[in-house]
Amino acid sequence: MIQADKFMEDKGVRPTAMRLLVFRFLAESKTAKTLSDIENAFAKADRTTLYRTLKTFEDKAIVHQIDDGTGMTKYALCEEGCNCAIEQDLHLHFHCNNCKETVCLTAHKIPHINLPDGYVAEDANLVLKGICDKCSGQ
Amino acid sequence: MIQADKFMEDKGVRPTAMRLLVFRFLAESKTAKTLSDIENAFAKADRTTLYRTLKTFEDKAIVHQIDDGTGMTKYALCEEGCNCAIEQDLHLHFHCNNCKETVCLTAHKIPHINLPDGYVAEDANLVLKGICDKCSGQ
DNA sequence: ACAATAAATGCACTTCTGTTGCATGATTCC
DNA sequence: GGAATCATGCAACAGAAGTGCATTTATTGT
Secondary structure (H helix, E strand, O other): OOOHHHHHHHOOOOOOHHHHHHHHHHHHOOOOEEHHHHHHHOOOOOHHHHHHHHHHHHHOOOEEEEOOOOOOOEEEEOOOOOOOOOOOOOEEEEEEOOOOOEEEEEEEEOOOOOOOOOOEEEEEEEEEEEEOOOOOOO | OOOHHHHHHHOOOOOOHHHHHHHHHHHHOOOOEEHHHHHHHOOOOOHHHHHHHHHHHHHOOOEEEEOOOOOOOEEEEOOOOOOOOOOOOOEEEEEEOOOOOEEEEEEEEOOOOOOOOOOEEEEEEEEEEEEOOOOOOO
């Protein structure tokens, strides 16, 4: 992992203490996290600050939002080379019905779909649900 | 369209006045509707009643929920032969960024995805976003 | 270094959707 | 007709998302 503060400055985000903590928390997470997850991870954190921190991160293509159908938006770090900034990085997400965690499957892109005449796709969201590798005992 | 009340009785749902209205409203809709949409369509309707009506419809496989990423769950009638009751009917949904409407593309099934070892898919949700046929002027 | 400016943070509050409890009204069954 | 069951409506709550504003912290220019 590169230096977090240098990385953030390169992205045009001031590396404050809180932001570095959030960044590192997400970096160490293997799964996508909700705002509440992050809030609970730091006892003294204010929800609004975290909310705006994540929004800033999103604007600067440091994290991307994930809507896995649980009703709570989750956040995950963009991978090296994730081009969320320019266009949507159309990898799919997997939500485990057992451990309730959601992971990015960055290697798996959403396949192209032939739409009826007149429909123009600009974005896509594919969420698979089932049992993840850890829960399937493999 | 078959008789709505007979259809509902076959499904095991008592065809009350409100339910028939909701059913007909959804039947006449080309797009998926939110609870608020339905609420606004009938001035004197109570939100709770509509909420439970939709829940009942869902249990009896008359409608299915759609999560198009807008944050509001939408509802659409199940098609003839839609097997939501037995298993998920994995058709995809299209959300228009222009008119904000969401439609079922029942003819388009979600393609099979090869997952990494240990992952077992049980369900899937694919939402494409862009411009619909009406808004693209075709 | 110091003032002026800009950015980040924290608190309070609002809004909106989804949801449940409970009392009342309508329907079915015997 | 009366009991039981189901549907409805009102009120209230929960949780997440979002906004406004004041305060603190950092940056800039001189």
